[in-house]
Amino acid sequence: MVESLREQQLRMTRYIRDPQANEPPPGIGARRLAVYRQLFFGNLQSLLAGNFPVLHASLPGDQWQALTEDFYAGFRCQTPLFTEIAGEFVEYLEGRTEQPGWVAELAHYEFIETALLLSAKAEPAHDPEGDLLDGVPLLSSLAEPLAYAWPVSHIGPEHIPLQAPAEPTLLLARRGTDLMVYFSRLAPLAHALLVSLQQWQLTGRQHLQALAEIAGIELAVIEEQGIALLRSLKEQGVVLGTRPNCTTPRRPPLARP
Incomplete structure (x- = not known):
């Protein structure tokens, strides 16, 4: 049975979001999928590193990688706006209670600066x-x-x-x-x-x-x-x-x- 376009898109996005837990879509080479994965996930990592420079620098590289990958794979953001992703990441970290307590608090501290800078409140x-x-x-x-x-x-x-x-x-x-x-x-x-x-x-x-x-x-x-x-x-x-x-x-x- 031929998959619908939506099914094909969902299969691809699931794989790009979490390649360890999802089968790659048929008909697309591994190198091309890796490019898509790096394009989407790499942009997210760069965005988060820019919003949380102290947290990024303070965590070991593998810990930062694991957190951002898990956030990308499993956390369902409630906003499509890039300017609000930082707040979603703070919420994600607040739910990761196995992390040292300072991780979520430092993220919130860094987020507040961005939130006030971008605030349009009158x-x-x-x-x-x-x-x-x-x-x-x-x-x-x-x-x-x-x-x-x-x-x-x-x-x-x-x-x-x-x-x-x-x-x-x-x-x-x-x-x-x-x-x-x-x-x-x-x-x-x-x-x-x-x-x-x-x-x-x-x-x-x-x-x-x-x-x-x-x-x-x-x-x-x-x-x-x-x-x-x-x-x-x-x-x-x-x-x-x-x-x-x-x-x-x-x-x-x-x-x-």
Whole structure:
């Protein structure tokens, strides 16, 4: 029985995707199939190496080869866009729990830079002169608080950690007006405040009150530092101002770590 064109295409694509698990399509020479395989898989490998240069350099060659081959053969991407393949690779690595924990975290750290660089998000309407304490502070859509178990900003070919440190690595990634992405270290209070701003619509005072209650301390202990932090974030452009016409802020449920 003669195969349909679709069946022939599927047979060929299965082989190109995973030649170890699929029979080659009949009538096409091995050299020609190798050219097709190198064309498609080689382009993917080059794309991933460009998106994850530190990860690529930090992994042994055979480990990188095995991961990219397995990703190409078995992971079903949800997007056809080359600019979004990096995010799919991060998701793939997060599912490879047998890999050292720093692998997926380093990939995510590198991906965030690309995601912010390519982001087309527009900043929402806001009042740049709004009261940061009595109003509802608005975090820039081009700022992202990050938390990693591994010291991702220090990992490289010459520094591969054997175990995660006792303290997490807390970072802020943001895209500046010069269209460059910047990373900075965060103190625990700054990171907690940024996450709260990202997740909840509260007044600045309510954010600080909630953080104090979660930590089991009085608001007065962190209030002065928190107010200064909000103003500093506003000066950096991380906080844009306040949300307009936001008069019914929602309070998160309290949860102690």
